Amino acid sequence: MKMIKKYAGVMLCAAVSLSLAACGPQESSSEKTSSKGSELVVWEDKEKSIGIKDAVAEFEKEHDVKVKVVEKPYAQQIEDLRMDGPAGTGPDVLTMPGDQIGTAVTEGLIKELNVEKDVQSLYTDASIQSQMVDQKLYGLPKAVETTVLFYNKDLISKDELPQTLEEWYDYSKKTADGSKFEFLALFDQIYYAQSVMGGYGGYIFGKDKDGNDDPSDLGINNEGAVKGAELIQKFYQDGLFPAGIVGEQGINVLESLFTEGKAAAIISGPWNVEAFSKAGIDYGITKLPKLENGKNMSSFIGVKSYNVSAFSKHAELAQELAVFLANEKNSKKRYEQTKEVPAVQSLASDTAIMKSEAARAVTEQSRFSEQTPNIPEMNEIWTPADSALQTIATGKADPKKALDQAAETAKGQMKAKHSGT
Numbered sequence: 001m002k003m004i005k006k007y008a009g010v011m012l013c014a015a016v017s018l019s020l021a022a023c024g025p026q027e028s029s030s031e032k033t034s035s036k037g038s039e040l041v042v043w044e045d046k047e048k049s050i051g052i053k054d055a056v057a058e059f060e061k062e063h064d065v066k067v068k069v070v071e072k073p074y075a076q077q078i079e080d081l082r083m084d085g086p087a088g089t090g091p092d093v094l095t096m097p098g099d100q101i102g103t104a105v106t107e108g109l110i111k112e113l114n115v116e117k118d119v120q121s122l123y124t125d126a127s128i129q130s131q132m133v134d135q136k137l138y139g140l141p142k143a144v145e146t147t148v149l150f151y152n153k154d155l156i157s158k159d160e161l162p163q164t165l166e167e168w169y170d171y172s173k174k175t176a177d178g179s180k181f182e183f184l185a186l187f188d189q190i191y192y193a194q195s196v197m198g199g200y201g202g203y204i205f206g207k208d209k210d211g212n213d214d215p216s217d218l219g220i221n222n223e224g225a226v227k228g229a230e231l232i233q234k235f236y237q238d239g240l241f242p243a244g245i246v247g248e249q250g251i252n253v254l255e256s257l258f259t260e261g262k263a264a265a266i267i268s269g270p271w272n273v274e275a276f277s278k279a280g281i282d283y284g285i286t287k288l289p290k291l292e293n294g295k296n297m298s299s300f301i302g303v304k305s306y307n308v309s310a311f312s313k314h315a316e317l318a319q320e321l322a323v324f325l326a327n328e329k330n331s332k333k334r335y336e337q338t339k340e341v342p343a344v345q346s347l348a349s350d351t352a353i354m355k356s357e358a359a360r361a362v363t364e365q366s367r368f369s370e371q372t373p374n375i376p377e378m379n380e381i382w383t384p385a386d387s388a389l390q391t392i393a394t395g396k397a398d399p400k401k402a403l404d405q406a407a408e409t410a411k412g413q414m415k416a417k418h419s420g421t
Contacts (some may be wrong), residue, residue: 039066043094045074051334085311092318098130098303099372127343130303139305140326141343151265185267188393190385197228198298215377221403229399287365296368380413
């Protein structure tokens with residue numbers, strides 16, 4: 001998925017949140033009925049249902065139930081659940097981004113899962129933590145993704161790749177001519193810019209004594225974040241990035257320049273593997289470069305998960321299905337059909353999976369990555385941070401002033417919308 005759309009539709013007023021939390025059905029023992037002959041509805045990601053086709057058929061046979069699979073864009077599913085859940089037309093199991101978990105829990109949209117520790121231990125630490133809120137589990141990871149570096153082998157070989165972002169700046173300055181570019185990234189968005197800012201010590205939220213995200217400790221405008229933003233600004237000011245790469249259409253411009261052979265390397269994600277292959281580009285994929293301080297560029301880990309709707313009439317059976325779909329065997333089968341890197345720890349060394357260059361790059365970059373915060377307050381970070389970065393990219397604001405304003409705006413929104421939660 002293109003993560004720049006990650007926060008679309010997640011902003012709701014407190015009144016709606018409270019009303020939805022109140023109407024989630026609670027299943028009592030007297031309401032439980034035999035699962036035989038039941039029907040479960042699964043919302044799966046677009047063009048990904050092929051990955052669970054065999055698993056669903058096996059589950060149906062073992063439990064004597066019917067499972068209906070409906071494809072929906074996974075970033076949109078939680079928004080649709082807000083309407084369809086209370087109406088009784090929603091799913092039993094859905095899939096969603098890890099950074100929406102906190103909001104979904106606050107609104108009472110998904111159920112806590114009662115899953116044994118040995119099942120939880122199947123997954124990488126970062127992926128399972130993305131499903132935790134207040135030490136309680138609300139989903140099981142099915143896939144992970146990070147940003148990586150794609151490069152056009154017809155324009156630059158792997159041996160020629162600059163090893164640091166600063167070297168990419170120097171390399172680009174020598175050769176970029178305004179119509180062809182060496183290196184491009186969507187650094188006007190915090191999802192991508194945090195790779196630089198985080199490498200210099202910037203962060204979204206600090207941690208409390210229990211290791212949880214602390215929204216009172218905001219690091220998007222600290223010294224490291226500002227240093228990273230100053231480096232980012234140089235790429236734009238010195239004409240190494242085209243003006244069209246800023247704003248809503250930036251992702252289309254970036255991808256078009258790469259598929260047209262006008263950009264030697266770009267930062268993107270595994271969601272573009274199929275598209276770039278279909279475009280006939282002979283590309284390579286590797287982890288992100290280092291920074292001059294010796295640290296590797298960081299990145300956000302995106303986690304897709306299976307979650308149980310709070311409105312499910314068959315919550316226990318739905319949980320069984322989520323556990324089944326996300327187990328080691330079915331995670332590997334799903335990878336074979338979808339090429340989305342599984343979150344199961346043991347599969348990180350599976351030779352059949354690791355022969356994929358994309359899977360290797362995602363796995364290696366994950367070593368330098370950070371979990372995308374999943375607390376509701378994260379919803380108040382995306383827009384102010386992106387707005388600040390766009391003013392930095394266009395030269396309309398000094399990096400420190402822009403990030404200070406973004407932090408002030410975010411703090412104000414968090415106070416207004418989340419105080420007391």
